Amino acid sequence: MIEALGERIRATQTPLVIRAGGSKDFYGQQIEGDILDVSGHRGIVSYEPGELVLTAKCGTPLAEIEALLDRHGQMLGFEPPHFGTASTLGGTLACGLSGPRRPHAGSARDFVLGMEILDGTGQHLKFGGQVIKNVAGYDASRLMVGSLGTLGVLVQASLKVLPKPQSELTLQFELDETTALKRMNEWSGQPLPVSASLWQSGILSLRLSGASSAIMRAQAKLGGDHHLNGPDFWRQHRDHETAFFSGDLPLWRLSLPPSAPPSSLAGKQIITWGGAERWLKTDADAAEIRAWAAAHGGHATLFMGGHKAAGAFHPLPRALMKYHLRLKGQFDPRGMLNRGRMYPDF
Amino acid sequence: MIAPKIIRRLQSVLPPDCLLLATEDLKPFETDGLTAFRNIPDVVALPETENQVKSILRICHESGTPIVFRGAGTGVSGGALPVDGAVLLAMTRFNRILSIDPLARLARVQPGVRNLAISEAAAPFNLYYAPDPSSQIACTIGGNVAENSGGVHCLKYGLTVHNVLSIRVLTIEGDELVIGSEALDSPGYDLLALLTGSEGMLAVTLEVTVKLLPKPERTQVVLAAFDDIGKGGAAVGAVIAGGVLPAGLEMMDRLAVEAAEAYAHAGYPLNAKAILLVEVDGTQEEVSEDVMRVREILLAAGATEVRTARDEAEQKKFWAGRKAAFPAVGRLAPDYYCMDGTIPRKSLPDVLKRMAALSEQHALPVANVFHAGDGNLHPLILYDANRPGEWEKAERFGADILELCVAHGGSITGEHGVGIEKINQMCVQFGSAELGAFHGIKACFDPDGLLNPGKAVPTLHRCAEYGAMHVRGGKLPFAELPRF
Numbered sequence A: 001m002i003e004a005l006g007e008r009i010r011a012t013q014t015p016l017v018i019r020a021g022g023s024k025d026f027y028g029q030q031i032e033g034d035i036l037d038v039s040g041h042r043g044i045v046s047y048e049p050g051e052l053v054l055t056a057k058c059g060t061p062l063a064e065i066e067a068l069l070d071r072h073g074q075m076l077g078f079e080p081p082h083f084g085t086a087s088t089l090g091g092t093l094a095c096g097l098s099g100p101r102r103p104h105a106g107s108a109r110d111f112v113l114g115m116e117i118l119d120g121t122g123q124h125l126k127f128g129g130q131v132i133k134n135v136a137g138y139d140a141s142r143l144m145v146g147s148l149g150t151l152g153v154l155v156q157a158s159l160k161v162l163p164k165p166q167s168e169l170t171l172q173f174e175l176d177e178t179t180a181l182k183r184m185n186e187w188s189g190q191p192l193p194v195s196a197s198l199w200q201s202g203i204l205s206l207r208l209s210g211a212s213s214a215i216m217r218a219q220a221k222l223g224g225d226h227h228l229n230g231p232d233f234w235r236q237h238r239d240h241e242t243a244f245f246s247g248d249l250p251l252w253r254l255s256l257p258p259s260a261p262p263s264s265l266a267g268k269q270i271i272t273w274g275g276a277e278r279w280l281k282t283d284a285d286a287a288e289i290r291a292w293a294a295a296h297g298g299h300a301t302l303f304m305g306g307h308k309a310a311g312a313f314h315p316l317p318r319a320l321m322k323y324h325l326r327l328k329g330q331f332d333p334r335g336m337l338n339r340g341r342m343y344p345d346f
Numbered sequence B: 001m002i003a004p005k006i007i008r009r010l011q012s013v014l015p016p017d018c019l020l021l022a023t024e025d026l027k028p029f030e031t032d033g034l035t036a037f038r039n040i041p042d043v044v045a046l047p048e049t050e051n052q053v054k055s056i057l058r059i060c061h062e063s064g065t066p067i068v069f070r071g072a073g074t075g076v077s078g079g080a081l082p083v084d085g086a087v088l089l090a091m092t093r094f095n096r097i098l099s100i101d102p103l104a105r106l107a108r109v110q111p112g113v114r115n116l117a118i119s120e121a122a123a124p125f126n127l128y129y130a131p132d133p134s135s136q137i138a139c140t141i142g143g144n145v146a147e148n149s150g151g152v153h154c155l156k157y158g159l160t161v162h163n164v165l166s167i168r169v170l171t172i173e174g175d176e177l178v179i180g181s182e183a184l185d186s187p188g189y190d191l192l193a194l195l196t197g198s199e200g201m202l203a204v205t206l207e208v209t210v211k212l213l214p215k216p217e218r219t220q221v222v223l224a225a226f227d228d229i230g231k232g233g234a235a236v237g238a239v240i241a242g243g244v245l246p247a248g249l250e251m252m253d254r255l256a257v258e259a260a261e262a263y264a265h266a267g268y269p270l271n272a273k274a275i276l277l278v279e280v281d282g283t284q285e286e287v288s289e290d291v292m293r294v295r296e297i298l299l300a301a302g303a304t305e306v307r308t309a310r311d312e313a314e315q316k317k318f319w320a321g322r323k324a325a326f327p328a329v330g331r332l333a334p335d336y337y338c339m340d341g342t343i344p345r346k347s348l349p350d351v352l353k354r355m356a357a358l359s360e361q362h363a364l365p366v367a368n369v370f371h372a373g374d375g376n377l378h379p380l381i382l383y384d385a386n387r388p389g390e391w392e393k394a395e396r397f398g399a400d401i402l403e404l405c406v407a408h409g410g411s412i413t414g415e416h417g418v419g420i421e422k423i424n425q426m427c428v429q430f431g432s433a434e435l436g437a438f439h440g441i442k443a444c445f446d447p448d449g450l451l452n453p454g455k456a457v458p459t460l461h462r463c464a465e466y467g468a469m470h471v472r473g474g475k476l477p478f479a480e481l482p483r484f
């Protein structure tokens, strides 16, 4: 399969659109080209619970990986969003998306130990490996995470996995936006077993994970109301299945320093990641949203819907763009892989 | 030798005390602690302002003069080893902590700030910077970023790459780039991951923003002794497979235990073939539960003795031996050579046994003190540099250990970097396509190859020669060639 994919890349004269499950077709710039279907390249290659390491081909459905980990009391620490059942490991890593646990456990790239890719000339490259620590050579594996397939087709990845917490509990507090932001930041600075947070419409939800005794003590300290269906609450939010995410208004994702102030932008909002991620349903002007995010030390992505002509992703400073173009030229000199998916320039 | 013309240009942009030229001043910069490799630099620049750094890079870029960056010079892989004809640019005078934001939990610091100084400055807020290399009193955060340094606690808290939010760098073409941000992600490629661990090959770091963590409520240390090193190795895997993620999981073999005990009087059981130190941290309750679990697992894995530190003083004592292990082993022989390979944890028993055999074969003792939880070995090969041929023997032994790691699916370096030391073993770990990609990445940032030339990534030509040498075996590779 890898040989065939490599051959296809080498031979193509038309730009290729890399696709596995198609669950994230909506993400990034919409591009045209011949579909390179990589969904057939699937299967878990190795998994040893004692090593906390799993290696899988990139077309493997996320659900399959998570089910196997779950049977051994382990999990993907970055709690990736699925956005449907078709979602694969490769797509998740290419988009670099992480879920509610991210500020507490780490992001998709943080868990990547090694990556095999096919570059734009069809060459099969193997970076990193299956060990937790490895500083030989440049960290090209992590460079691939979030590169949206513009540097190479991800064919196989090795990830560090984590033991599942013994228990979890979700608490809810009635708080206004300013107070909620303050609390989230304060709690993150204390040795509390927090593993997720979300503020919406005057309610702050907080997930605690760890030893049951530790959770009970944290609950005694923090107070709040016990949410009876925590797991579904976090999963639905993670996969954008709640009412907030429906409707035609464009969906924006703002990534900010956690202590950034409440937003002055129009629209409905959800605050997650201890204040570091803010979801906005709004038809406010793209330039205005980006200016506000940048002024507060962050950036804004037009996540879904809206007019991608304004750019799905926050524009890069010129000097940074120069090095992006060079890296793209290095890995995909003919510009055949997902050209334009991240920025129109490459 | 660097051309006098270049020196004059450097003098025009730097005050006299920022440019060292006299041999006695240059001598302290000849090595980065990998003492078998020394080279007195032609000139050392110690700039004090960013404008001075910019001027130096501009002069070097225009004149095609190579540059080697340096922090505290504790790298021990030859990353900061001077290169003939190059400017050695030391960033140690950039030693200010620029700001600490306790609410957002981050610190913005200059690259010459020492690793430990960050945690000290954060301590009043009950926060700390997690990666803690054993060299933390001396090494700089700029060096940590360049090497992606780890430490005793990276099993749970990650390496430098997991704890840095943003860096500001200057490229040889004079572009100042802010990479990453105070947010948790940034648009574009993950250049932060790419630059972290790039060994001073891609850009010079001018500023670093790191994440601070709340100090754990409680830590506890369990010490276990084993009458067989293989059993100790297997116990490491058993702890992790048992669902506990210790903050630190360190192992020492008999030689290291004896040396450490004689040096630091940590109270280690002297008849043990191996000891493990397991540190767990978290809330009161978590620590109590984990300590119970860890004790059970260690006993089931055949530990002859398991002790839990009674109080903080005893915890400190347990650690004192581990922390003093390098200097302690250093007393056993005139010189030691520290290796840094990693392997999957399950291979620990096999690799340790094989290493003992290699030690006999090369007729050099080896002491093992290492980050067992990460599978990161630090074999210390004991030798005497004054005996002809002995360093070459030690180097060959070291190379065999690293190649053993690769054969077990591991890596030639877990945290010290490739530098000049492991450049040949890069040829064993990677194929020519990957090495080509690394050269390609280098060319994106440094098209003329002026930054730290000859380090970190071998040329394919060099690998071809090493391969040929390697097949013949038993011989020092390239004894006749210069080391760059």
Ligand SMILES: Cc1cc2nc3c(=O)[nH]c(=O)nc-3n(C[C@H](O)[C@H](O)[C@H](O)COP(=O)(O)OP(=O)(O)OC[C@H]3O[C@@H](n4cnc5c(N)ncnc54)[C@H](O)[C@@H]3O)c2cc1C
Pocket (backbone or CB within 6 Å): B032, B033, B068, B069, B070, B071, B072, B073, B074, B075, B076, B078, B079, B080, B091, B111, B132, B133, B134, B135, B138, B139, B140, B141, B142, B143, B144, B145, B146, B147, B148, B149, B150, B151, B152, B199, B200, B201, B203, B204, B205, B206, B326, B415, B416, B452
């Ligand atoms: C006793 C001892 C124990 C050690 N323990 C550990 C350990 O537990 N874990 C671990 O990971 N390491 C350890 N090390 C290795 C070493 O301390 C680390 O690699 C450290 O990060 C090096 O920092 P430094 O400031 O000394 O860098 P240097 O040795 O001066 O330089 C290292 C590399 O960084 C580059 N560099 C330095 N500053 C900059 C800058 N501002 N911009 C760009 N490039 C730069 C240099 O060019 C060089 O390639 C140990 C070393 C010793 C001597």
